[in-house]
Amino acid sequence: MSGRVTSAEVAARAGVSRSAVSRVFSGASASKATERKVRKAAADLGYRPNVLARSLITGRSRIIGLVVSYLDNQFYPDALERLSEALQAEGYHILVFTAPEAEEPDALVEQMLDYQVDGIIAASVTIGGDLAARCQAAGIPVVLFNRGQDASGLSQVTSAxxxxxxxxxxxxxxxxxxxxxxxxxxxxxxxxxxxxxxxxxxxxxxxxxxxxxxxxxxxxxxxxxxxxxxxxxxxxxxxxxxxxxxxxxxxxxxxxxxxxxxxxxxxxxxxxxxxxxxxxxxxxPARRMAEATVETLLALVEDPDRGAARIEIEGPLVVRGSARVPEGWA
Amino acid sequence: MSGRVTSAEVAARAGVSRSAVSRVFSGASASKATERKVRKAAADLGYRPNVLARSLITGRSRIIGLVVSYLDNQFYPDALERLSEALQAEGYHILVFTAPEAEEPDALVEQMLDYQVDGIIAASVTIGGDLAARCQAAGIPVVLFNRGQDASGLSQVTSAxxxxxxxxxxxxxxxxxxxxxxxxxxxxxxxxxxxxxxxxxxxxxxxxxxxxxxxxxxxxxxxxxxxxxxxxxxxxxxxxxxxxxxxxxxxxxxxxxxxxxxxxxxxxxxxxxxxxxxxxxxxxPARRMAEATVETLLALVEDPDRGAARIEIEGPLVVRGSARVPEGWA
Known part of the structure; x- marks a missing residue:
């Protein structure tokens, strides 16, 4: 850990220009051969592009806002962990906005816009129609997690x-x-x-x-x-x-x-x-719901005009001792 | 919610210059009278400065990185909620880095530095000495929550x-x-x-x-x-x-x-x-521990040279039915 590896060092090792390195990591077009060389050099050197520098190139903050309340229900910390893992795997992180019961989720989402989040996940809260429209107008996709809203035009992921x-x-x-x-x-x-x-x-x-x-x-x-x-x-x-x-x-x-x-x-x-x-x-299925949420949200980050998705994921009945089991129930 | 209130509108209502409004919200010096006028006008109009614009003035991202694992232990979601509330009250938000058991917390903290977090809270994880030194060198304060580390020179908040x-x-x-x-x-x-x-x-x-x-x-x-x-x-x-x-x-x-x-x-x-x-x-006492953590961290954000604090907070024994109660135990 002796100082940060620079893109110039990656460029030198890969035998390409610095702008080629930038293009690869910003997702701009680069030839397959260039991309392969750059990624190999980056891996060899342990290079990781600075997120904020990258955001200046790509217009992405790599931050997803999460509004969540009701963490005393164990389902939500579990979901938060799964959402965080699924997003981390894609190079995003969650900025948390906890909504005490008294507080309006809309006010929190407004604060999120200040942080220039790339997208918003609203878990266990209701988003006002005005706000949904404002997010849409600002090109910031919203996915509702474990909550549906018929009239909102928002994407949503729930269980069935x-x-x-x-x-x-x-x-x-x-x-x-x-x-x-x-x-x-x-x-x-x-x-x-x-x-x-x-x-x-x-x-x-x-x-x-x-x-x-x-x-x-x-x-x-x-x-x-x-x-x-x-x-x-x-x-x-x-x-x-x-x-x-x-x-x-x-x-x-x-x-x-x-x-x-x-x-x-x-x-x-x-x-x-x-x-x-x-x-x-x-x-x-918290993990599958989290993965579907992240997939839906990041697809909308890529293309805000792709239209809302409504995803329902089925889960099994888990039979334990708190209820009489029917004979022959599989 | 008809469009964002601008600092120019606040300045006009307060009868001060736009730069006076900037000074007040960036924490730069302004007279008491000016500050009072600006804050009143801002409250009347529902004005809230853009965080990223503000960060360009102040050099602050208003983001605190939180490394957390072990969310299946109910203490941590509760602590996360209390930390989030205490930070939100001060105009900061938590960027979450979940640490699956396999993953090195050090790698996650490195990623945080990329987001230019103003400070780091490490809950239930151990931070390597190298990394602690790097954070210190970069002027980014770290507070350990519910974990102590003798040799680290890091601030820490635990119960007694x-x-x-x-x-x-x-x-x-x-x-x-x-x-x-x-x-x-x-x-x-x-x-x-x-x-x-x-x-x-x-x-x-x-x-x-x-x-x-x-x-x-x-x-x-x-x-x-x-x-x-x-x-x-x-x-x-x-x-x-x-x-x-x-x-x-x-x-x-x-x-x-x-x-x-x-x-x-x-x-x-x-x-x-x-x-x-x-x-x-x-x-x-999760709430008091969270408040002490936030207070310690934000004091270090103001003055990274103020030296590490080690805070222990006592909690009471809560007597219920799982253990025999001594006669006369108050």
Whole structure:
């Protein structure tokens, strides 16, 4: 690590001009032979072009803004890590804008524009239509992660929430449950709504339903109240983070989770596999969702006019001990 | 949101020159009266200076690089959120560099230098001495978060790990435990080592000790083996993330956690309060640690020559149900 390798040294070793080195690393046109020589010399010498210098050539900051809230739900730190890894592999990094509940995501996205980010990933937040239009006008692509917005014209990557909800319903019905209830994710968010609708359509009549708002304490209270009043034999909870609270509350009420009452979550965060919860849940494939998000976003960085993409990724039901397993369920 | 407010509009409203507006927002000298007028006009109009334009004046990117790994331990997403909030309040944002286990943090910090970050926070990673010297030479301050490095000359913010470990030992001895064991955090890290040493010094002879390496599965295996072989009546586990695994494993072995065997963790992450674990633990005050980190770092950004600070923040023991409570313990 004795001083930075310069592009002049790379040029000398490759036997090409400095401007040829610049062209290769800025993605401008260069002959295959030149590119090969330059990349080999750069690798030999450990050369890495300065990002800001490169950004002056390419007009790229190599920064992607991420608005994220709700990090207490384990799914999001996991997603952040996967997004960061997928972007790092492409030479980009994430500039984090955490959105406390009180704060408007729009204000944060405005701040991002100040940093001249090349693109924006909005996770678990809603972006106002005005702002979406402004980003579009400024040529800065936005991809919504784990959240859809019908009217926005924005690209989005989610799991197949409707299909997933329906799969949980089929599982519970096949298990012979006759008193099924639902604690939904926030119905004001597409993820909460789609899971709930998919579940409802396939589950038949429910003995109880309430909106858990993606809030753990609220879900715990609702589960306890449902147990006392409606005595369900199965509850689908709209994400794992709430399901852990529901299980704790059901146990406090004396219910034997997995025998008297089945609980199924959605996400398959790490804690779902922990012995204390052993939660049956519909997996959101965080890695594949992150990769699809990065791919979609970088394609839009290359060509902002390519039109919005809406990607849904299916995940499997992960069967554990918190819910009765239908005979012969594969 | 009809177009960006310009500094010229702010100047006109405040009745000052444009360069006076620039001086105020770049932190250059301006009279109190001018500053007051400019700030009021800016607030009235919703003016916010462009970060990159400002950075050309001030030489500041307003970007702080954060190297972080180990996000599966809930303490780190929580810390990231607190660091991000504390920095956002000062007009800075975090550029994330996730360090997969295989990757060298040094390589990531090198990439950060390319982004011309104003400072670096290294959480849960070790920074090589060469690199620390290079950052220092480049005038880029580094603060280690939740990790100390004796020889590095770097600033660091940790909890009072030694004192905390000793406090756990006093609690267990006061509770009448006579067969005390320890599953340490990784002894190659200052946090793991200091907690273990503080505990050992105050606990007296231990019936078993092993290095859990901050790894949940490893801690689970060690706890089960200790239960079978040494039959401890108390185990101090070097962080909550491992303690959850230890509790699951002890229960699998048929041990009644909280009655037959007490388990105490370190961190007080959110899940420690969840019913299934109800973990007694030494709290690391994440918010205060984050604020101290940001304060230390930004002071160094102002004055890179001010010398390294080593800050330890004490946290309380949070008493829950996973360990026997001594009579009269306040």
């Amino acid at each position: 929430n409707r299909t997933g909800g329906a799969e949980v319903a089929r599982f519970l019905r096949a298990g012979g449950h006759g008193r099924i209830a639902q604690i939904t994710g926030w119905l004001g968010a597409s993820t909460g709504r789609d899971r709930a609708e998919g579940f409802r359509a396939a589950a038949g009549p429910l003995v109880a339903e309430a909106d858990g708002m993606f809030d753990r304490d609220r879900a715990a209270e609702l589960a306890a109240a449902m147990w006392r009043d409606a005595r369900p034999d199965a509850i689908f909870v709209g994400n794992d983070h709430m399901a852990f609270g529901a299980i704790d509350a059901l146990r406090s009420e004396g219910a034997a989770v997995g025998r008297e009452v089945s609980v199924v979550g959605y996400d398959d965060v790490a804690a779902a596999a922990w012995g204390a919860y052993d939660l049956t849940t519909l997996r959101q | 790990n030694r004192t905390g470990g000793a406090e756990v030992a006093r609690f267990l001895r006061a509770g009448g435990h006579g067969r005390i064991a320890q599953i340490t955090g990784w002894l190659g890290a200052s946090t793991g080592r200091d907690r273990a040493e503080g505990f050992r010094a105050a606990a007296g002879p231990l019936v078993a000790e092993a290095d859990g390496m901050f790894d949940r599965d490893r801690a689970a295996e060690l706890a089960a083996a200790m239960w079978r072989d040494a039959r401890p009546d108390a185990i101090f586990v070097g962080n909550d993330h491992m303690a959850f695994g230890a509790i699951d494993a002890l229960r699998s072995e048929g041990a009644a956690v909280g009655r037959e065997v007490s388990v105490v963790g370190y961190d007080d992450v959110a899940a420690a309060a969840w019913g299934a674990y109800d973990l007694t633990t030494l709290r690391q």
